Amino acid sequence: MKDIQNQSDHRNVPINKVGVKDVKYPITVLDKKNQAQNTIGIINMYVNLPHNFRGTHMSRFIEILNKYHNRLHIDTMSDILQDMKEKLEAEETHMEMTFPYFIEKEAPVSKMKSLSEYECKYSGTLKNGVEEFVIKVIVPVTSVCPCSKEISEYGAHNQRSHVTIEVKMNDFIWFEDLIEIAENAASSPVYSILKRVDEKYVTEQGYDNPMFVEDIVRNIAVELNKLESIDWYHIESENFESIHNHSAYASIDSRK
Numbered sequence: 001m002k003d004i005q006n007q008s009d010h011r012n013v014p015i016n017k018v019g020v021k022d023v024k025y026p027i028t029v030l031d032k033k034n035q036a037q038n039t040i041g042i043i044n045m046y047v048n049l050p051h052n053f054r055g056t057h058m059s060r061f062i063e064i065l066n067k068y069h070n071r072l073h074i075d076t077m078s079d080i081l082q083d084m085k086e087k088l089e090a091e092e093t094h095m096e097m098t099f100p101y102f103i104e105k106e107a108p109v110s111k112m113k114s115l116s117e118y119e120c121k122y123s124g125t126l127k128n129g130v131e132e133f134v135i136k137v138i139v140p141v142t143s144v145c146p147c148s149k150e151i152s153e154y155g156a157h158n159q160r161s162h163v164t165i166e167v168k169m170n171d172f173i174w175f176e177d178l179i180e181i182a183e184n185a186a187s188s189p190v191y192s193i194l195k196r197v198d199e200k201y202v203t204e205q206g207y208d209n210p211m212f213v214e215d216i217v218r219n220i221a222v223e224l225n226k227l228e229s230i231d232w233y234h235i236e237s238e239n240f241e242s243i244h245n246h247s248a249y250a251s252i253d254s255r256k
Contacts, residue, residue, distance in 0.1 A: 141186030
């Protein structure tokens with residue numbers, strides 16, 4: 001049969017990334033407490049396309065995924081990137097896996113256990129024979145406004161916030177460790193289940209530990225700067241303001 005993708009293209013325009021996007025697939029994630037956790041990944045796979053090729057072979061991306069069925073995790077990402085390079089005859093390969101990750105947490109006073117969900121992501125790139133891996137986690141926390149606490153006779157406005165940490169690794173890092181850094185940097189963690197004694201504790205903890213959005217990202221940066229396993233990091237905090245119709249935002253981007 002005629003292979004249209006292999007036809008020559010005369011427009012002289014290379015493509016940086018071409019491939020498949022938003023493929024849902026079962027994956028296995030390393031779990032610090034339970035060794036492994038099964039979840040569902042949303043996967044993107046791309047290669048570069050030279051200017052003289054009309055198209056890539058989309059079906060080969062899925063064939064490669066199927067090859068690693070039941071073995072799809074960060075430890076095999078390097079092999080997948082190499083397979084993409086060989087089977088698609090590419091110079092650059094890229095893979096991203098975004099997935100929900102669950103950690104069992106205890107309420108601070110009642111000790112009731114529940115699962116908390118975090119959005120996590122693995123990204124891998126193979127370019128010029130060099131591999132690069134990045135992990136990302138989005139952590140919900142609470143933030144109490146220091147200014148509001150200072151000027152108010154009682155109370156202080158507070159809100160839920162999303163902290164994003166993205167790091168380029170030279171050695172393995174647990175998601176749990178990054179999540180702990182994010183939660184410790186804020187006014188208080190959030191929980192799936194809180195009884196009244198826990199709600200009292202968390203409310204007072206946040207009030208005693210007010211944080212601007214700037215404080216949160218700086219607190220995280222201080223901790224990440226201590227980790228030799230990180231070459232680069234990007235931090236964001238978005239506070240969904242409870243008394244404003246906008247969010248407060250801060251970010252730090254640093255190459256160590």
